[in-house]
Amino acid sequence: MYLTRFPVNTARTEARRLLGSPHFLHGAVNMAFPAAPPRDDQAPRVLWRVDHHSGSGRADLFIVSPVRPDLTHLSEKAGWPTLEEPGWTTFAYDEFLETLTTGDAWSFRLAANPIHHVRKSGTSKDSPTKRTAHVTRRHQVGWLLQRQQQAGFEVLRKPADRQLIPGHDDGAGDEHEVIVHDRLPLQFRKREEAGSRNDVRLVRVTFDGRLRITDANALRRTLTHGLGKAKAYGCGLMTLAPVR
Structure with a gap:
């Protein structure tokens, strides 16, 4: 690699x-x-x-x-x-x-496409779902936290004195060492032909934070296979740097 x-x-x-x-x-x-x-x-x-x-x-x-x-x-x-x-x-x-070891802490950056699947209102639970972007910071951080265990890491928690609401675990990211920036909605066409139906719409965000490795092998896979969807369009790549 x-x-x-x-x-x-x-x-x-x-x-x-x-x-x-x-x-x-x-x-x-x-x-x-x-x-x-x-x-x-x-x-x-x-x-x-x-x-x-x-x-x-x-x-x-x-x-x-x-x-x-x-x-x-x-x-x-x-x-x-x-x-x-x-x-x-x-x-x-x-x-x-090969130097990554379970228990070590690192700073990280991840560009990702946080999505979820929803059904149209009024439809049955058996109806098809469609892919929809998370657009709020709360849900975007929640998307990351839902995937951290399988991806081989855990986002570090802030000390209580650095939280906006100490002791309040709202799942929105305030209690975690992660920020979200460059939240960018993208729309582009795969082909230049007029009337093409190959339009692509996605939301790309950047996460910066600190993590602890919980499964070194799983994290190696995350770093080399990517995390989430839209990998062809600049999403999914996580990189690590020493914690300052």
Whole structure:
């Protein structure tokens, strides 16, 4: 497994076009590999996420992949192609994954698509459901907390003196070390043809927080397979950093 960081040159027109369309950026990421990414749920997959830096206008593209990517095409269109050094950095991710130990604490960042399934009002319990985005912070954090055990971690709790309502476990995230930001509704078309029905709508949010590893093997799977839906469109990638 490999972890790659690609600084995006947001002054370039093509870079802004890619950042404005998860569909285009998904295609550009896939073109970094000579063979099509595996679609087997049991195999590690290509995951990506864009981190925007508030105030500076800069952005970084992160990619986790089972093989080393070649981002020459992205460097030419959305990077700094005249630099002597490659415009991206790739790390051997397996070495880091093997260091993860149950009980350790880490800071984390996750871009995700928190959803739930609902039925139309007035329909029976046997009627089909549809996928609907969580739009409030309370429900978005609740979505994350519902998945933490299976994903191999637990979000750390705040000390009582840092909670807005000490001792009140409302499940909304105030009692946990997690914030939600960049809550962004996205709508784009997979194809350019007029009248196409391939419109995609999703809500992407970013979670920043602190976690403790409860199952190192399960967390390794989360880091290499992703968490939640819409992984092709920049959701699902969690990364870790030392706790400050």
